[in-house]
Amino acid sequence: MSERASPPGGLALVQALVNTLDIETGRDALDTPEGRAPFGLTEDGAESARALRESLRATLLAHAGHPPHRAVTPLGELLARAPLVVTVDPADGSAALAPVDDGPLLSRIAAAVAEAVTAGTWARLKACEAADCHWAYYDRSPAGRGRWCSMQVCGARAKMRRYRAKGA
Numbered sequence: 479m480s481e482r483a484s485p486p487g488g489l490a491l492v493q494a495l496v497n498t499l500d501i502e503t504g505r506d507a508l509d510t511p512e513g514r515a516p517f518g519l520t521e522d523g524a525e526s527a528r529a530l531r532e533s534l535r536a537t538l539l540a541h542a543g544h545p546p547h548r549a550v551t552p553l554g555e556l557l558a559r560a561p562l563v564v565t566v567d568p569a570d571g572s573a574a575l576a577p578v579d580d581g582p583l584l585s586r587i588a589a590a591v592a593e594a595v596t597a598g599t600w601a602r603l604k605a606c607e608a609a610d611c612h613w614a615y616y617d618r619s620p621a622g623r624g625r626w627c628s629m630q631v632c633g634a635r636a637k638m639r640r641y642r643a644k645g646a
């Protein structure tokens with residue numbers, strides 16, 4: 479886990495959703511009403527939100543060059559069901575993709591992805607390569623080649639494992 483600053487724009491929502499599950503302990507915030515509230519979810523919506531979460535995680539792993547952590551519905555297939563509209567600000571003519579009627583979680587995630595693609599930030603949202611972590615984090619490294627949510631936690635543990643594997 480990381481206590482780094484939030485990623486830019488709507489990516490904060492994507493990151494927050496992916497990080498509702500603590501893989502190491504199995505604790506899932508979507509199991510509780512308090513954990514679902516920030517996403518406007520009821521118990522009924524939790525199951526599809528979990529599917530969306532794992533499809534997102536697989537995509538964030540792909541951003542870092544890793545295979546999916548498990549079989550998931552392709553993210554594009556899920557997002558294709560999200561109703562989005564093009565909004566245009568009459569004051570300055572700027573346009574954006576937005577969820578219909580402040581839409582459901584799926585639409586807000588789809589709009590966040592579209593916004594991040596435009597901003598050039600989408601590929602920097604990644605999932606940590608540590609199998610017991612896979613936490614979503616925003617890669618702020620200059621070259622965009624970060625591998626862990628936190629160099630202090632997962633990076634250090636990976637180094638430690640390599641060190642032990644060498645038999646040193």
Ligand SMILES: [Zn+2]
Nearest residue numbers: 606611627632
């Ligand atoms: Zn990690």
